[in-house]
Amino acid sequence: MLDFYLSWPEMIRSALSEWGAYRVEGSFREVVVVGMGGSGIVGDYLQVLAAERGPLPVHVVKSHLLPRFAGPGSLVLVVSYSGNTLETLVAFKSAVERGLRVAVISSGGLLEEEAKRRGVLHVKVRGGLVPRASLPLMLYAALGLLDASGYTVVPRGEAEKSASFLEAARSSALEVSKSLAEWLYSECTKPGRVVVVATHSPLDVLAVRFKNELSENSKLHVRVEVAPECMHNDVVGYEALVARDLCVLELVDPTDEAGVELVDFMESIYRDVAAKTRRLALVGGSALEKLMYGSLVAGLASTLLGELRGVDPLETRTIKLYKSRAREIFRV
Numbered sequence: 001m002l003d004f005y006l007s008w009p010e011m012i013r014s015a016l017s018e019w020g021a022y023r024v025e026g027s028f029r030e031v032v033v034v035g036m037g038g039s040g041i042v043g044d045y046l047q048v049l050a051a052e053r054g055p056l057p058v059h060v061v062k063s064h065l066l067p068r069f070a071g072p073g074s075l076v077l078v079v080s081y082s083g084n085t086l087e088t089l090v091a092f093k094s095a096v097e098r099g100l101r102v103a104v105i106s107s108g109g110l111l112e113e114e115a116k117r118r119g120v121l122h123v124k125v126r127g128g129l130v131p132r133a134s135l136p137l138m139l140y141a142a143l144g145l146l147d148a149s150g151y152t153v154v155p156r157g158e159a160e161k162s163a164s165f166l167e168a169a170r171s172s173a174l175e176v177s178k179s180l181a182e183w184l185y186s187e188c189t190k191p192g193r194v195v196v197v198a199t200h201s202p203l204d205v206l207a208v209r210f211k212n213e214l215s216e217n218s219k220l221h222v223r224v225e226v227a228p229e230c231m232h233n234d235v236v237g238y239e240a241l242v243a244r245d246l247c248v249l250e251l252v253d254p255t256d257e258a259g260v261e262l263v264d265f266m267e268s269i270y271r272d273v274a275a276k277t278r279r280l281a282l283v284g285g286s287a288l289e290k291l292m293y294g295s296l297v298a299g300l301a302s303t304l305l306g307e308l309r310g311v312d313p314l315e316t317r318t319i320k321l322y323k324s325r326a327r328e329i330f331r332v
């Protein structure tokens with residue numbers, strides 16, 4: 001698992017070699033990204049990157065229910081690493097049946113078959129990995145597809161730069177991750193500890209990614225608090241805490257002054273309840289580089305923490321159990 005994460009710069013380069021190979025015909029006003037878990041997060045990242053640049057809005061659907069607003073002005077971008085996720089297949093079928101403009105990213109599976117059978121654009125990414133470790137393959141495939149279609153969320157040059165950045169940052173990211181995993185092991189895995197990932201906008205997506213990686217690779221239960229929104233609800237819950245045993249991982253973009261002050265304020269509240277805190281400052285020039293650096297540390301640290309805990313980072317038993325029941329639940 002560690003090697004998969006450490007090969008991210010090479011994954012980015014392999015996605016870059018296909019940049020521009022696929023394009024969506026015609027024009028659209030918005031992108032609706034459909035996907036679950038490690039594939040759905042691609043939608044979150046596209047959304048935050050597009051919001052920064054503003055070429056078009058990105059809506060994220062992590063459900064089998066395709067929203068009614070998806071229409072002739074939408075591109076429905078369906079992402080599933082395996083190509084076999086039921087919710088994603090159900091939403092894909094409703095998009096095709098409604099005659100919408102659809103493009104699919106998968107490593108194969110039923111989605112590839114269905115896309116080919118129905119003449120839908122299919123972007124194939126390399127298979128044989130787990131979805132969470134293949135984030136760069138799917139994300140850069142999506143960025144390349146949008147760029148080639150005339151809707152640049154990240155220009156090719158910036159994507160290339162991010163590969164070199166991550167290559168240069170790889171060994172320091174591993175060192176940071178080792179130390180973070182040891183801290184998480186000693187402070188956050190004691191019985192009764194509540195683990196929080198705290199951050200500021202627009203890093204919400206990265207906090208969610210950390211939560212998901214800690215759940216899947218380290219088998220740790222985590223909650224997410226994002227300022228400024230958490231200042232309007234979550235913080236009140238600290239006034240009469242039931243479980244006082246908190247362990248908080250703070251994520252900050254050090255170039256975002258308001259963001260750092262927001263997290264400083266959160267830290268003063270955590271300190272009042274004697275929480276253990278640790279801060280991770282993101283490095284990188286562009287928003288894409290910061291997201292990729294943070295995601296790499298999340299992957300490495302959660303894998304190392306899983307190993308320290310004696311659990312298998314690769315195995316996700318309960319997801320498999322759920323997937324074996326999903327056909328009955330959705331009656332398909």
Ligand code: F6R
Nearest residue numbers: 037038039080081082085131132
């Ligand atoms: C992440 C993971 C899950 C899957 C999710 C959807 O590594 O295993 O979160 O991403 O179950 O499956 P796919 O991505 O194949 O559509």
